[in-house]
Amino acid sequence: MADDRTAPPVAEAEGPREKVMIVDDDLTNLIFAKSALSETYDVYTAPSAAKMFSVMGAGVVPDIVLLDISMPVMDGYEAIRRLKAAPATAKVPVIFLTAMTNTQAEMDGLSLGAVDYISKPFDPALLRKRVEIHLTVVAQKRLLEDQRNLLQEQKGQLEEQRGQLLEFNRNLMGMVEEKTSRVIELQGAILSTVADLVECRDDFTGGHVNRTKNFLRLLVGALSDSGLYSDSMIGWDLELLCRSSELHDVGKISVSDTILLKRGRLTAEEFEEIKLHTIYGVKIIERMAQATNEIDYLKHARIFAGTHHERWDGSGYPTGLKGEEIPLEGRLLAICDVYDALVSRRPYKEPLSHETAVGVIVKGRGTHFDPALTDVFEKVSQSFKAWGVRNGPGALRETEAGAAGSGARRVQERGGGGFGGTSVGLGTAVAISRGAGVSSARQGALKK
Ligand SMILES: [Fe+2]
Numbered sequence: 374m375a376d377d378r379t380a381p382p383v384a385e386a387e388g389p390r391e392k393v394m395i396v397d398d399d400l401t402n403l404i405f406a407k408s409a410l411s412e413t414y415d416v417y418t419a420p421s422a423a424k425m426f427s428v429m430g431a432g433v434v435p436d437i438v439l440l441d442i443s444m445p446v447m448d449g450y451e452a453i454r455r456l457k458a459a460p461a462t463a464k465v466p467v468i469f470l471t472a473m474t475n476t477q478a479e480m481d482g483l484s485l486g487a488v489d490y491i492s493k494p495f496d497p498a499l500l501r502k503r504v505e506i507h508l509t510v511v512a513q514k515r516l517l518e519d520q521r522n523l524l525q526e527q528k529g530q531l532e533e534q535r536g537q538l539l540e541f542n543r544n545l546m547g548m549v550e551e552k553t554s555r556v557i558e559l560q561g562a563i564l565s566t567v568a569d570l571v572e573c574r575d576d577f578t579g580g581h582v583n584r585t586k587n588f589l590r591l592l593v594g595a596l597s598d599s600g601l602y603s604d605s606m607i608g609w610d611l612e613l614l615c616r617s618s619e620l621h622d623v624g625k626i627s628v629s630d631t632i633l634l635k636r637g638r639l640t641a642e643e644f645e646e647i648k649l650h651t652i653y654g655v656k657i658i659e660r661m662a663q664a665t666n667e668i669d670y671l672k673h674a675r676i677f678a679g680t681h682h683e684r685w686d687g688s689g690y691p692t693g694l695k696g697e698e699i700p701l702e703g704r705l706l707a708i709c710d711v712y713d714a715l716v717s718r719r720p721y722k723e724p725l726s727h728e729t730a731v732g733v734i735v736k737g738r739g740t741h742f743d744p745a746l747t748d749v750f751e752k753v754s755q756s757f758k759a760w761g762v763r764n765g766p767g768a769l770r771e772t773e774a775g776a777a778g779s780g781a782r783r784v785q786e787r788g789g790g791g792f793g794g795t796s797v798g799l800g801t802a803v804a805i806s807r808g809a810g811v812s813s814a815r816q817g818a819l820k821k
């Protein structure tokens with residue numbers, strides 16, 4: 374049995390050296406091993422497993438342990454079990470030093486976690502080489518582990534930064550959306566105000582723009598449900614489309630007050646001037662388009678302004694477009710525009726009832742109006758009536774409150790209106806005259 378003592382580490386000037394713990398109850402082996410290794414490493418020797426644990430308990434955690442198997446009290450197998458069970462030493466490589474040469478003993482040791490076997494008596498150079506190899510392996514493992522930890526840490530930081538970036542983006546998107554919606558709201562309000570201002574100049578037609586927009590919303594909704602003209606509607610934002618109809622009569626701002634506010638019969642020249650509100654409207658909207666990004670809104674608005682008085686048979690204005698040459702927007706608005714004119718009171722005419730107005734529009738199927746859209750209108754016309762009674766012109770509320778049809782009758786009594794019946798006269802009521810001497814009722818429809 375060897376003396377129970379440990380040798381202090383040899384101090385080196387080149388910083389901390391790796392620590393080797395040698396455990397053997399044979400003092401000769403301890404001395405021999407220590408002399409073989411102490412030049413390179415800090416060597417601790419322990420004559421028993423108990424002493425090794427005692428040294429470790431004092432804070433010395435070796436980088437490698439050379440462990441004898443056959444020792445009294447606690448043999449090498451038990452010692453390695455304890456080393457592997459303790460977190461502080463579980464990864465410390467253990468090399469068994471033993472005189473045993475049987476294969477089973479080696480397998481037992483390796484299965485308990487030993488990294489190698491060195492048979493006694495050992496060659497000092499071989500011992501140094503084996504220790505160096507295993508310490509190199511340990512160092513590389515540590516390096517890999519450090520790199521893995523570093524990568525994990527960087528991954529964590531990246532994920533944190535990504536989270537922060539996503540949050541930032543979310544906030545930014547929210548701010549942009551809020552800003553955008555405010556700008557859109559503001560632009561919508563400005564454009565609606567422009568439409569209102571234009572309408573205010575024409576004291577015959579109060580509320581026309583708003584009512585027409587709402588009738589258009591009903592007609593476009595029904596058209597969308599029907600599946601008709603779906604190709605032409607690709608990419609349409611229906612709400613935006615309806616809002617943009619508010620500018621359809623904006624060109625009236627360029628028509629002189631004398632003509633716009635004239636209560637009497639218009640001359641042929643004055644009619645020609647009124648008709649120009651379509652062209653003036655297009656120009657005004659084109660100027661607006663140069664100053665804003667509301668491209669879709671103004672694109673529709675320009676079409677509405679320029680084509681809402683075109684007629685299916687080519688007799689409309691300003692261009693005389695025919696059939697599907699007329700953009701779908703213009704064909705849709707033509708129906709809503711005329712419907713509102715018919716059910717609204719004017720200084721020169723009484724309002725028609727809803728049913729009579731529908732009859733006028735159906736009468737214009739294929740001449741004034743797109744036949745397919747007229748059919749869609751007829752199907753959805755009850756919704757026009759419901760909306761009109763609820764929100765629309767006082768006239769529709771009046772006529773539907775018990776005097777349905779009386780509007781047409783009163784016009785008959787007025788004598789020169791052209792609204793005199795549901796067959797011929799009503800057709801002319803919405804006709805757009807190109808000539809002089811047009812009746813007041815026809816002029817009213819024209820003015821819309
Ligand atoms: Fe118009």
Ligand SMILES: [Fe+2]
Pocket residue numbers: 581585621622710820821
């Ligand atoms: Fe109009």
